[in-house]
Amino acid sequence: MVTTVADLQETVIKKWPFSMKAVGLEANIIREILKISSRPGLINFAGGLPAPELFPETDLKLATNRAFDKWGPAMLQYSITAGVTELREAIAKRMSRHVHMNFTADIIQITSGSQQGLDLIGRAFLNPGDYVLTERPTYLGALQAFNLVGAKYCTARLEDDGINIEEAEEQIKKYNPKLLYLVPNFQNPAGLTTSGEKREAIVELAKKYQIPIIDDNPYGELRYSGERQPSFKEIGGNAVIQLGTFSKIVAPGFRIGFIAACPEVMQTIERVKQSTDLHSNAFSQYILLEYIESGRLDDYHIPLLCEEYGKRRDTMIEMMEQEFPREVTFTRPEGGLFLWVTLPEKVSVSDMLNPAVEAGVAFVPGKPFYPHGDNDRHLRLNFCNASHEKIREGIKRLAKVFKDAL
């Protein structure tokens, strides 16, 4: 048989029989912006990327060599679906410390980043057409994961101290959602944190209506000011399924996150995980384990991140106060990566992205963070990724775009 490249080009299948759900998928705007972000001179506040110059590269290199010596072939072999037991123990121990409770490895499922945690939860709980209650706005990656199983949404307005409880209860009564999905700490996209009182009120709703709470917590350990709030698990016991990740405090490239939930939920999640990818990368799990065990993550790296990210937040807020038109408002997050900018009612923020990129600065328009796409007055900025100098210059550029548009 003679074969040429032309053979491959031959269109044997005329029309690809994609599934209905795949056809309905839209590209994630954040990842599309990531593609253009290599444009020379562009200051990118769009992505969820941590600052690369702060990665604990040297410590991870050391941890890698230690892991090779200590774990050898086990790092390279298939592992159990739940994930490397010693890492799950270390995660449970860290969680216990933060909430003053005793968690054990059996409540932890390792996932390929928080995004896979969302996907596994969507598949474990949602039938097509099932409702999820979310904050309004909410994390668009969660919407993408839940869309893929055909979810619908009901929402409650996000206020400075968390969702409006009355609206949430009305929506629960009306739509009978299967899950309550919340980002309680330094929310993505708005940067707001749910108060202890509202957490208790949400747990009461979960109990009354028997709806599990998904506590998506990628930023909880990145607090730069203000007081720690009690975690949902402390208040809500087994009603709470917590998602965590090492993407923001160690390295996104490792794709290591976790789900923490009661054994009954764990068993179902594990079976779904088994069918989707058998298990997450074992090699990086052992390296992360060695890094955590060395003490450097908790004693050195997280304090360092909190100090520097806190300063970058301050720089951005200071510049925004100086440069932005008076009618533009914004949140002042106590931690996390993002802040949320609100423009006057007349504008369409989506229409401002192209002029902004032309002016050398990128952001994420707020619209895709609204499950019903019905609000285009906001934008999300990442204040952690760029240097102080670039933050200053980027905010100046953005202020000019705002002034031109208003």
Add this chain to the structure above:
Amino acid sequence: MVTTVADLQETVIKKWPFSMKAVGLEANIIREILKISSRPGLINFAGGLPAPELFPETDLKLATNRAFDKWGPAMLQYSITAGVTELREAIAKRMSRHVHMNFTADIIQITSGSQQGLDLIGRAFLNPGDYVLTERPTYLGALQAFNLVGAKYCTARLEDDGINIEEAEEQIKKYNPKLLYLVPNFQNPAGLTTSGEKREAIVELAKKYQIPIIDDNPYGELRYSGERQPSFKEIGGNAVIQLGTFSKIVAPGFRIGFIAACPEVMQTIERVKQSTDLHSNAFSQYILLEYIESGRLDDYHIPLLCEEYGKRRDTMIEMMEQEFPREVTFTRPEGGLFLWVTLPEKVSVSDMLNPAVEAGVAFVPGKPFYPHGDNDRHLRLNFCNASHEKIREGIKRLAKVFKDAL
């Protein structure tokens, strides 16, 4: 708020509202057997585990240090969804060499192992109730992935040279399947290879009925004897979606596989992947890239694996010829990891697993490899994982179990 461990134990949610698909999932028998395989003295022919003593540990350690020096923070940061471009180029180059065609990076999507490739394809193509045509028996991991999107199956008998073409066409006419799913090289579980003639006949079916071929090819580079068959891509052009993995030739713990398909399919797969986990572990992708570029994989490691695995296959077959009762037959694979044993009609192989484990040897019963679960006369053995000595002892133990049962 006072919190105790007892609070966590409190059953707030009385009945978990799992999705219908999750409730229907069964645990993968191979991974369940993996859990018992730590039993002291057990000789385990059940898993799909490569031999850990043959992992290229030293070369991977060197590649890791080179990757840190060369790629630095890029290894730790978020990457694009398609995967690390340089690795995709290296994979396309390796594929081109094997099939004498010129592939480029844009037809490659990196996946978290082949299992995720199967999951992404299931989600990209299958609506609930859609049929997939498979070999009978077929790889149970594919059934698990496709079950999660509600697939149904029609099947064609696997003969020594591939599926029975007449039966396949009958089934296509009757059930109108959305995909043709095949493991053409050293099939899992049967160890059989589809001939060039049958590949051409299958491509004709794909053209005639406009059904894409999924060529699941984890073992293609592990050939120990016989002649290489033309790849499906060489014959079928864009009708063929190929799945590959580095789990069997480098390290399963890396969870690096890939999908190779035409750009239209790639775009849909990429969007599904984005919603499920953003991207696969970037850190291991860069290490694998450095390892491939060093030449050690192709020049040294794969030849070494082929030599040693070929010998282990010979040892197992020799022992089976000596020890097994005459009425027990088995395949003689030209490569891959598995061979397939057939027992007389009267027995139930599933019932023999417990006595076998008692006797200190584990296998996978063939039943779960049948989409309709209607055949219990077979079992699958992994001939690569155990040493020659353990293979000899394990086959003796198994022969005794057979003799007791027959």
